Amino acid sequence: MTFETCNLSITRDGVPVLEGIDLSLPPGGITAIIGPNGAGKSTLLHAMAGLLSPHAGAVRLNGRDLSGIQPGERARSLALLTQDQGxxxxxxxxxxxxxxxxxxxxxxxxxxxxxxxxxxxxxxxxxxxxxxxxxxxxxxxxxxxxxxxxxxxxTPWILLDEPLSALDPRYAHDIMRRLHDLSRTGPDARSVVIVVHDLGVTARFADRVIGLKDGKLFGAGETGDLMTSDWLTRLYDTPMEVAEVGGRKIPFAA
Structure with a gap:
């Protein structure tokens, strides 16, 4: 069950929040949405869950426009965990x-x-x-x-909006390890999309990365291909380095 956004644009109060987002996510694994504050990460996740109506473009789940899927069926296809559970x-x-x-x-x-x-x-x-x-x-x-x-x-898809916020490294890694295990290949594997700020967690657990900047798609691809000092420096507008420790890439601000 693939997830796609096609020229997705979201406007709030007349102000563009997302512009022309084209993505295609295959099933399985963990996809991390990263980027600076205000880049549109949570907006993208909420649009993927059907909580926000596109100003232009569409969100498609397995080739079907999300807006045409009844709420009950949608809730059996994807689960969303927001920051404010209420x-x-x-x-x-x-x-x-x-x-x-x-x-x-x-x-x-x-x-x-x-x-x-x-x-x-x-x-x-x-x-x-x-x-x-x-x-x-x-x-x-x-x-x-x-x-x-x-x-x-x-649900085949689990969408998580900053579930690691305010967690210490022990709990953050515990949750990510469990998500990693349940998103592996197999008939019961889940597909996880997560908004995350911790680049170390991203480098260790994410299979794919979506980078957003100023409401636009800055890049998307395999984690190992994008976790470079050059790409991260341009994404965050601050010097970034990537060290290799024990065979793992560890991004950090230079």
Whole structure:
């Protein structure tokens, strides 16, 4: 199931936010959306999820225009985790994850839904926390629960808007490792698109990179091809270097 944007342009209050974005994402693996603040990263992700209507162009999922796909079918094809989840802190982890099944059962959960919730709890190692409320969790544990909710939706595509924000390296790498594992090849592999600021995490875990700058596509391709000091310096308008440590590329500001 491929994801495409064709000459995608988004305007807000008469101001262009995205202009002429052409992308084609194959299924599987992790695609990281990177770029400076205000580049349009979250806007692109929200447009891909169908939350924003294009001013021009289109978003296509497996060749179908997203605007022509009914909300229920769309919710069974892609899951979106936004920065502002807007749920009560007194909700338990298990109940939060169960919300991910709503597009499937519409209020009448069955065996398949309960099995999907159990699988998400196990996949993200949340068993010991399942009965705890969100306000009793650390920031990293809470974010892992939200990602598990998106996973429980059992969609081919998972779209994540800065899920690593404010997380320390331990939790950020834990979430990315789990996403990496579930996005590998196989019949049950998920396709993950993630907005991320940490270039070290991008270099280590992402298969593909989309670079945005000033609302335009700066570049897209395999991570190893784009993670160069020249490309990153031009993307961020600041000197960047890429070191190789233990066989891995580590980008940093020079």
């Amino acid at each position: 749920v009560t802190a007194r909700l338990t982890v298990a109940d939060l994850i169960a919300f991910g099944r709503w597009p499937h059962h519409q209020g009448r959960p069955g065996h398949e839904d309960r099995a999907a919730v159990a699988d998400a709890i196990e996949t993200f190692d949340l068993g010991p926390l399942a009965a705890r409320t969100l306000d009793a969790l650390s920031g990293g544990q809470r974010q892992r629960a939200f990602v598990a909710m998106a996973y429980a939706q059992t």
